[in-house]
């Protein structure tokens with residue numbers, strides 16, 4: 001069974017960075033999800049997200065859908081199937097609500113990774129370094145969903161792997177260890 005790695009955690013904790021690492025070094029397929037938010041500078045339709053209007057979003061057949069910081073986000077079964085078809089596994093970035101749905105619906109096929117940082121790490125600074133618009137950073141950091149996703153929800157406790165992404169070198173080591181366990185076929189370990 002091909003595994004689906006679900007990355008969740010608050011904005012700036014490194015979900016997209018980890019996703020790119022798993023794509024580049026383990027050939028896992030990025031599952032592109034849908035959103036009604038506007039593209040950030042450098043984001044490409046179909047690569048980072050499928051950028052939708054509320055009307056086009058309503059027509060999609062989605063596995064799950066959430067509202068995060070006033071915008072809709074959702075992922076499709078078709079997108080997941082496409083990603084898995086020609087790759088050893090898939091990696092998808094979701095909020096903790098979506099991660100819980102995936103864990104409940106897909107069970108053992110899903111490995112949930114919750115990314116966090118030490119309280120001393122300034123996530124606003126990371127978003128600014130990423131080039132986010134200052135007004136959007138303010139909205140994001142004060143949103144109920146951002147605040148919620150700073151903490152592992154009870155629905156994922158004991159089920160998610162928690163990685164503290166303060167130092168990238170340590171995160172990379174943890175990811176390499178995790179991938180070594182995921183890529184060993186069951187029965188061989």
Ligand SMILES: Nc1nc2c(ncn2[C@@H]2O[C@H](COP(=O)(O)OP(=O)(O)O)[C@@H](O)[C@H]2O)c(=O)[nH]1
Pocket residue numbers: 007008009010011012015016033034037064065066068073074075093094095096097098099
């Ligand atoms: N449930 C769910 N969450 C999603 C989906 N796509 C993206 N997200 C989450 O939506 C939140 C906002 O994403 P984004 O606007 O890209 O901001 P970022 O977290 O600062 O990179 C993040 O927690 C993502 O993980 C989706 O299809 N479903």
Ligand SMILES: Nc1ncnc2c1ncn2[C@@H]1O[C@H](COP(=O)(O)OP(=O)(O)O)[C@@H](O)[C@H]1O
Pocket residue numbers: 009010011012013014015016017018126127129130165166167168169171
């Ligand atoms: N361990 C780390 N130390 C410092 N900066 C990091 C680290 N991991 C990621 N970043 C940077 O933080 C910013 C936010 O990371 P990103 O992966 O976009 O987060 P998310 O997708 O969770 O919002 C990016 O500029 C990224 O390069």
